[in-house]
Amino acid sequence: MALTGAVRVTDATGSPQAPAPPRGTKRGDGRAASAFLLPGAIGFVAFTAFPIVASLVMSFFDWPVLGDPSFIGFGNFVELFTTDPVFTTALLNTAVFVLLYVPVNIVVSMGLAVWISPRIVGRRYYRVLFFVPAVTPMVGNAVVFGLLYTPRGLIDSVFQTLFGVSAPNFLGSSAWALPAVVLMSVWQGFGYNLLVFSAALDAVPPSLTEAAAIDGAGPVRQFFSVVLPLMSPSLFFATVLTLISSFQVFVQPYILTGGGPGNSTTTLVMYLYQSGFQNFRLGFASAIAWVLFVIIMVLTAIQFLGQKKWVHYDQ
Amino acid sequence: MTSEALGTRSPGLTADDGGAGTPDGARPAGGVVPQRRRRRPPVVSQLLLTLALLLFLAPLGWMVLSSLKSAGEIFTTPPELFGESLLFSNYSNALDFLPFGRFMLNTAFVAVTGTVITLVTSALSAYAFARLRFRGRDSLFLVYLGTLMVPQEVVVVPMFLIMNQLGWINTFQALVLPWAFTAFGTFLLRQFFLTIPKELEESARIDGAGHWRILTQIIVPIAAPAFAVLAVFTFITYWNSFLWPLIVTNDVTTTTVPLGLNLFLGQNGQAWNxxxxxxxxxMAPTALLVLLLQRYLVKGIALSGLGGR
Known part of the structure; x- marks a missing residue:
C-alpha cells in the first residue's frame, strides 16, 4: 500500500487528480484499463500485430495458396535480388517514381501555398478545390487521365490543333509512361501537402516577416530566411510521409498502364500484387513486402538523423 | 523514433484549436504585407491563380463533359466542349451495365461500419492510454506506435490467408474488420485527450463518476473536433480503398465503388462516354463530402498532420 501511495504522489505532479481513496488494485487502474483496451486490442492483435509477424515468417517460406508451405530460408530474398529481372525493374521504376514524385509534389504544394497568400480573395476555396482529387477514388482519377493521355484524347487533340503534330503516345511508350504516371499522381496528391503547408504558413507570426522587411529583406529573402525555417517541421513531416506513401504507389500504374508497356511502369507493390494474388506465391510476395518495408524504414531513419541539420523545432 | 516523429507532429492538435490554423479573416486583410503594398490588390496574381486552378480542374471538367457526349463525339480535333446534345442517358446506360447503385450502397455500408468501429475502439483505447495508469502502459503504447510505420502491403498477404481460413472472402466483414483496429485512431485521439486539462474531470470524479462517464460525458464532447476529423478520414479511406477489396472480393454483392469502376474499365473500357x-x-460522393465539410476538413488536416499522401 505504501508503494501505491508513492506512485500516486509521483504521478500527481502536474496532475491535480484528487487522492481518491484507493479503489482499484495495486496496479492503479489495471482493471478499468483492461476493459477499455480489450475491444481495440483484440482487433489490433488479430488484424495488425499478428499479420505483421506472420508476414515476416511467410517471407522465409515457399507458400502456395494450395498445398503445404515449405521453409526455404532466405530463398525468396535471394531470388529477388539475384535471378529476378522483374523485381529489379520494379525496384528501379519505384525509385524513379519516388525521385520524381516527391520533389515535384513538395515544390508544387509549397509554391501554391505561398501563392495563395492572405491577399488572395477567397483563399479557402482555392485550397479546398486543389484538394478535391486527393479524396476522390484514385481509380476514378486514373481513369480520367487515361482519357487525357490516350491517342486522340484531350492532350493529343490539343497538340494537333495548336501545333499540327500528334502528342507522344504517353501510355504506350516506355519512355513516357512513367513520367505520365508521375504527373497524374502529383495532380492527384499534392492537395494534402498544400493544406499542411498553408496552415504552417498561416502560423508564421507576421511580425517576423515585417521585421525582416524593415531590415531590407525582399520577399524571396524573407521566405527562405524567415518563413521556411519556421515551417521546417511541417516540411520535414510532409516529406517523410510523402516519401513513404510514394513507395507504395499501386493504383495509378495498375489502372493507367497495367505496369506496361513491357514492365516499364511495374512498381514494387504492383509486383507484390502480381506475385501474391495472380501467381499465388504468397511467401515470395511477403518477401517483396518486407523489402519495401525495410527500404521505407531505412530512408525514414536517415531523414530523422538528418533533420537536426535543418529542422527547427523551437519557435 | 516513431514516437518522436508522431509526438512532435501533434502539438498543433490541441483542445482549444489554438494557433496553428488561423482561419481566414481572423487576421486583418493585408496584415502580413508592409503598408505600401496594401493598396494594390493582387489582381494579376489572383487571375493567374484562377487560371492555374481551372487548368488543374480541367481533367474533372473534361470527365463530366465527356460523360454527356455520344461515343463518336469523345475524340474530336479540335476538342469540343459539348456534343450535339447532352446525353444524360449515358448515366442510366452506365448504371444498367453495372449496378453502381448497389456498389455505392456496399461502399457506404462498409465505410460507415468501419468508421463507427474505428471511432469506438480508438476512443476506448485512447482513454486508457491517456488517462489510466496500469502496468506496461508505455511499452504497449510503443508497440501500437511501432505498427504505424508498417505499410499496408506488409499485412495484406497473411490477412488474405486469415480471411480465407475464416471463410470471409466476398463478405462485408472482410472489407471492414481488418482496417478498423489500426493504431492510427488510438494515437490521434490519445494525443488530443492529453491536451484536455484534467481539472475538467475533477469535479465529476469527486461526484463519483466512473471512467465510462468521464469519457462519454466530458472527454468525448470536448474532443468532438478530433472525432470528426478521424471520422471523415476513416470514411474516405474506406470509400477509396482499392488494393484490399481487389484481393478479397470478386462478387457483385460486396463490390465497392472503386472496384466497380475497375470492373467497368475491364469490361467496357472502350465505351469512354x-x-x-x-x-x-x-467520384461525386467524396468530392461533395469535401466541398460540404471544407471548412472543417482544411482545419482538421492542418491540425492533425494527416498530410503527405
Whole structure:
C-alpha cells in the first residue's frame, strides 16, 4: 500500500487528480484499463500485430495458396535480388517514381501555398478545390487521365490543333509512361501537402516577416530566411510521409498502364500484387513486402538523423 | 523514433484549436504585407491563380463533359466542349451495365461500419492510454506506435490467408474488420485527450463518476473536433480503398465503388462516354463530402498532420 501511495504522489505532479481513496488494485487502474483496451486490442492483435509477424515468417517460406508451405530460408530474398529481372525493374521504376514524385509534389504544394497568400480573395476555396482529387477514388482519377493521355484524347487533340503534330503516345511508350504516371499522381496528391503547408504558413507570426522587411529583406529573402525555417517541421513531416506513401504507389500504374508497356511502369507493390494474388506465391510476395518495408524504414531513419541539420523545432 | 516523429507532429492538435490554423479573416486583410503594398490588390496574381486552378480542374471538367457526349463525339480535333446534345442517358446506360447503385450502397455500408468501429475502439483505447495508469502502459503504447510505420502491403498477404481460413472472402466483414483496429485512431485521439486539462474531470470524479462517464460525458464532447476529423478520414479511406477489396472480393454483392469502376474499365473500357459517366458517379460522393465539410476538413488536416499522401 505504501508503494501505491508513492506512485500516486509521483504521478500527481502536474496532475491535480484528487487522492481518491484507493479503489482499484495495486496496479492503479489495471482493471478499468483492461476493459477499455480489450475491444481495440483484440482487433489490433488479430488484424495488425499478428499479420505483421506472420508476414515476416511467410517471407522465409515457399507458400502456395494450395498445398503445404515449405521453409526455404532466405530463398525468396535471394531470388529477388539475384535471378529476378522483374523485381529489379520494379525496384528501379519505384525509385524513379519516388525521385520524381516527391520533389515535384513538395515544390508544387509549397509554391501554391505561398501563392495563395492572405491577399488572395477567397483563399479557402482555392485550397479546398486543389484538394478535391486527393479524396476522390484514385481509380476514378486514373481513369480520367487515361482519357487525357490516350491517342486522340484531350492532350493529343490539343497538340494537333495548336501545333499540327500528334502528342507522344504517353501510355504506350516506355519512355513516357512513367513520367505520365508521375504527373497524374502529383495532380492527384499534392492537395494534402498544400493544406499542411498553408496552415504552417498561416502560423508564421507576421511580425517576423515585417521585421525582416524593415531590415531590407525582399520577399524571396524573407521566405527562405524567415518563413521556411519556421515551417521546417511541417516540411520535414510532409516529406517523410510523402516519401513513404510514394513507395507504395499501386493504383495509378495498375489502372493507367497495367505496369506496361513491357514492365516499364511495374512498381514494387504492383509486383507484390502480381506475385501474391495472380501467381499465388504468397511467401515470395511477403518477401517483396518486407523489402519495401525495410527500404521505407531505412530512408525514414536517415531523414530523422538528418533533420537536426535543418529542422527547427523551437519557435 | 516513431514516437518522436508522431509526438512532435501533434502539438498543433490541441483542445482549444489554438494557433496553428488561423482561419481566414481572423487576421486583418493585408496584415502580413508592409503598408505600401496594401493598396494594390493582387489582381494579376489572383487571375493567374484562377487560371492555374481551372487548368488543374480541367481533367474533372473534361470527365463530366465527356460523360454527356455520344461515343463518336469523345475524340474530336479540335476538342469540343459539348456534343450535339447532352446525353444524360449515358448515366442510366452506365448504371444498367453495372449496378453502381448497389456498389455505392456496399461502399457506404462498409465505410460507415468501419468508421463507427474505428471511432469506438480508438476512443476506448485512447482513454486508457491517456488517462489510466496500469502496468506496461508505455511499452504497449510503443508497440501500437511501432505498427504505424508498417505499410499496408506488409499485412495484406497473411490477412488474405486469415480471411480465407475464416471463410470471409466476398463478405462485408472482410472489407471492414481488418482496417478498423489500426493504431492510427488510438494515437490521434490519445494525443488530443492529453491536451484536455484534467481539472475538467475533477469535479465529476469527486461526484463519483466512473471512467465510462468521464469519457462519454466530458472527454468525448470536448474532443468532438478530433472525432470528426478521424471520422471523415476513416470514411474516405474506406470509400477509396482499392488494393484490399481487389484481393478479397470478386462478387457483385460486396463490390465497392472503386472496384466497380475497375470492373467497368475491364469490361467496357472502350465505351469512354459511359466510363466517364461511371467515373463521375464514383467520384461525386467524396468530392461533395469535401466541398460540404471544407471548412472543417482544411482545419482538421492542418491540425492533425494527416498530410503527405
Amino acid at each position: 459511359l466510363l466517364m459517366a461511371a467515373a463521375t458517379i464514383s
